[in-house]
Amino acid sequence: METIKEYFPFWNKMSVQQQMRLSDNGVKRSFKKGERLHAVTAECTGVLLVTKGRLRVYTVSEEGKEITLYRLFERDMCLLSASCIINSLQFDVTVSAEEDSEVINVSADIYKDIMSENAAAANYTNEIMASRFSEVMWVLDQVLNKKLDTRLAALLIEESELSGNGVITLTHEQLANHIGSAREVVTRMLKYFQNEGMVKLSRGSIEITDKKRLSETAEPSVR
């Protein structure tokens, strides 16, 4: 596990013994696109270091509605899958692979031990948590302040940038899950966008045809 140290900016501030405990403990795991890495009901999965692919972290309502909190890319560390390392972390999330992905899984116990001894590790963990907290505050802001057209337009722009070719292959159901809405509501709004010439809907894909206007819808304050 020679690459593990690249994931920990505080590597050189650890004792050799701590470094060995971290590297010896890391286990490589692979996940297929769509597979769940960590579920709400799961035991503490541990810290996940993304070496390949893309993870989606989301929360699921009682009625099964999903809302995306944030995504993790290569070189990111997933902390909320190890919520047991911090007593006051009193909520659960689900983590799924959005592409075929590979992670290094470090057990929560080991990480917690090192964090309790090492100020640099604890401060880095603070930074990671603050970063996720900030992303969730952004989601809350979106949900509270922005209208559905704005949120959907922003999501389409984001997804088309991830796909790289301006075409989105997510289903209406998946889009609805991302923004915590219902499929029918999203379908209605997509048809409105199509009527306005901003997108072209086909079976199984959405193509952006007027990115400028869609971007303006996504950021109405900039208009």
Place this chain on the structure above:
Amino acid sequence: METIKEYFPFWNKMSVQQQMRLSDNGVKRSFKKGERLHAVTAECTGVLLVTKGRLRVYTVSEEGKEITLYRLFERDMCLLSASCIINSLQFDVTVSAEEDSEVINVSADIYKDIMSENAAAANYTNEIMASRFSEVMWVLDQVLNKKLDTRLAALLIEESELSGNGVITLTHEQLANHIGSAREVVTRMLKYFQNEGMVKLSRGSIEITDKKRLSETAEPSVR
């Protein structure tokens, strides 16, 4: 400042020098009910230790709509007023006194220095942030999943318990701010609650007349 050590469970894990820096730096400040302790646009106010009263931490939308994230009571520590101590904390909140309140204000620089040297301080800060993060996740869950009647009923129960006599003296505007809704919507729902015999509305106050049913409305899943 002899009481300051009661606020830091890691007091005995600090050096005498660190203890002195913390106690020497703490400044007592008083705030009248309704006064703002920390605003979005403010510089980094620092860590606030609540010695008396009650603080409300909330976020304000572009249109001036408020939503309560959580409250801080005596012996609580307000970390988000010192967001500059953690680089990745990329959002701002507003903090107001909900009652006449007193705090000890520790400057962000001092706290950050100690946290960077001392694992116990950093881990405690982690716990505080995780706790606030959890409260915000709860708010997000409320906003996403619960209907307005549920949220308003839950708020009325909570407020009546804070007031201690089953009477709520908040205005409809204030109630709306707490749950991120509009005054007219709250007024309409309160009238519905009154028609159902759950509350009695008077000028300037709301009295709970059927706490059992209001509680059931607040927690529909328990019904």
